[in-house]
Amino acid sequence: MPNTAAPLDLLLLPTWLVPVEPAGVVLKEHGLGIRDGRIAFIGTRAEALALGAAQVRELPDTLLAPGLVNAHGHAAMTLFRGLADDLPLMTWLEQHIWPAEARWVDEAFVRDGTDLAIAEQIKGGISCFADMYFFPKVASERVHNSGIRAQIAIPILDFPIPGAASVDDSLRQAVELFGELKHHPRIKIAFGPHAPYTVGDENLEKVRVITEELDAAIHMHVHETAFEVQQSLEQRGERPLARLGRLGLLGPRFQAVHMTQVSDDDLALLVESNTSVVHCPESNLKLASGFCPVQRLWQAGVNVAVGTDGAASNNDLDLLGETRTAALLAKAVAGSATALDAHRALRMATLNGARALGLEQEIGSLEVGKAADIVAFDLSGLAQQPIYDPVSQLIYASGRDCVQHLWVGGKPLLEDRRLTRLDEQRLNATARSWGQRIGGHGH
Numbered sequence: 449m450p451n452t453a454a455p456l457d458l459l460l461l462p463t464w465l466v467p468v469e470p471a472g473v474v475l476k477e478h479g480l481g482i483r484d485g486r487i488a489f490i491g492t493r494a495e496a497l498a499l500g501a502a503q504v505r506e507l508p509d510t511l512l513a514p515g516l517v518n519a520h521g522h523a524a525m526t527l528f529r530g531l532a533d534d535l536p537l538m539t540w541l542e543q544h545i546w547p548a549e550a551r552w553v554d555e556a557f558v559r560d561g562t563d564l565a566i567a568e569q570i571k572g573g574i575s576c577f578a579d580m581y582f583f584p585k586v587a588s589e590r591v592h593n594s595g596i597r598a599q600i601a602i603p604i605l606d607f608p609i610p611g612a613a614s615v616d617d618s619l620r621q622a623v624e625l626f627g628e629l630k631h632h633p634r635i636k637i638a639f640g641p642h643a644p645y646t647v648g649d650e651n652l653e654k655v656r657v658i659t660e661e662l663d664a665a666i667h668m669h670v671h672e673t674a675f676e677v678q679q680s681l682e683q684r685g686e687r688p689l690a691r692l693g694r695l696g697l698l699g700p701r702f703q704a705v706h707m708t709q710v711s712d713d714d715l716a717l718l719v720e721s722n723t724s725v726v727h728c729p730e731s732n733l734k735l736a737s738g739f740c741p742v743q744r745l746w747q748a749g750v751n752v753a754v755g756t757d758g759a760a761s762n763n764d765l766d767l768l769g770e771t772r773t774a775a776l777l778a779k780a781v782a783g784s785a786t787a788l789d790a791h792r793a794l795r796m797a798t799l800n801g802a803r804a805l806g807l808e809q810e811i812g813s814l815e816v817g818k819a820a821d822i823v824a825f826d827l828s829g830l831a832q833q834p835i836y837d838p839v840s841q842l843i844y845a846s847g848r849d850c851v852q853h854l855w856v857g858g859k860p861l862l863e864d865r866r867l868t869r870l871d872e873q874r875l876n877a878t879a880r881s882w883g884q885r886i887g888g889h890g891h
């Protein structure tokens with residue numbers, strides 16, 4: 449129970465406070481108090497000031513919201529940004545990305561690429577991200593050092609990958625890392641079978657058994673393209689999602705990334721199993737993978753979160769921009785301007801992301817008792833005036849350059865647009881030097 453009598457560590461006094469839960473609410477003349485890394489108080493300005501705080505911050509023209517949750521990505525792929533553009537998924541993966549990964553990905557690559565991704569995400573208002581990439585132990589060390597929050601999924605593919613000689617090797621590493629980080633306040637280890645077309649039944653069964661035992665999440669690309677579904681029908685006589693259901697993998701701990709193909713049976717399966725969907729509209733657009741029917745999903749009660757995917761298929765890790773794309777695209781796909789409004793879109797990028805990652809008790813909304821993962825958006829710009837609904841202005845008229853401050857667990861990671869723990873110049877130079885090495889070898 450939060451101690452309501454003790455003074456606050458920090459009191460934030462923004463123009464608009466958008467808690468996300470309750471839905472659709474915008475509080476004015478309110479303050480938010482932080483104590484011991486948690487939200488200790490939300491109430492009127494007058495009440496807040498009466499409590500007393502070690503530090504008080506007036507935030508004029510500022511919208512305070514829960515930190516954004518990027519529910520799918522491959523962090524270290526920032527170093528492959530722009531390496532192979534304008535290609536369809538399987539050509540992109542098989543002929544460009546997988547060969548480049550075999551050539552370049554090692555622990556140093558993951559260290560530097562993940563740091564770059566973390567910095568980009570903090571600057572874009574993201575306080576928590578889901579990662580699925582090679583050398584996950586290295587990625588978790590970078591998350592630990594940087595102060596951000598993350599779910600790290602251990603990659604599982606039927607063939608040898610950088611850092612793991614076999615599925616059994618990956619699973620052994622996963623169980624070990626899971627045990628090591630079980631009590632980490634900001635890192636959650638999940639299992640990441642890559643996709644239905646790269647992991648056979650036998651290995652999926654192993655994933656089911658271990659994740660059930662550990663109560664761990666499963667993060668997987670599913671129904672990314674019509675081709676994936678067609679191929680599975682031809683080779684196995686069933687749709688990939690139905691196969692995952694038959695194998696007992698679906699459920700509230702399962703995160704189905706992409707889902708551009710949703711039949712009525714698929715929808716029923718998602719609903720009855722309480723499986724979350726992670727929507728990655730820009731990657732789906734860029735690789736021409738298809739369109740996720742977002743309105744159909746949320747109307748049926750499916751939890752839909754938002755993800756950027758990796759920087760090699762997007763090509764940025766801008767979740768605010770992604771959410772705008774999601775809101776606009778949902779309308780076009782449904783043929784309805786009400787398919788996804790700005791408030792629901794912000795909820796998808798915060799609380800729904802937290803729920804998909806099993807973190808909804810901890811983050812995703814501004815509620816007393818939750819961790820103080822908070823973003824401050826500066827809406828004072830010319831292009832944001834006038835302001836009738838600040839959430840509409842945030843989603844439809846703002847870019848990530850308006851992110852001014854970010855706190856994770858009450859700790860400031862971005863202050864007045866400056867990274868507090870990472871050296872931006874050094875990250876920039878390191879990324880350029882990787883680019884020269886990789887580009888200089890004709891990939």
Ligand SMILES: CSC[C@H]1O[C@@H](n2cnc3c(O)ncnc32)[C@H](O)[C@@H]1O
Pocket residue numbers: 522541545546549580581582603604605640641642643669672731757758761
């Ligand atoms: C299991 S480690 C991640 C693995 O996935 C590859 N990847 C990146 N983006 C996508 C995507 O949109 N669909 C499928 N696979 C993707 C990445 O390059 C790694 O090899």
Ligand SMILES: [Zn+2]
Pocket residue numbers: 520521522669705757758
């Ligand atoms: Zn992906």
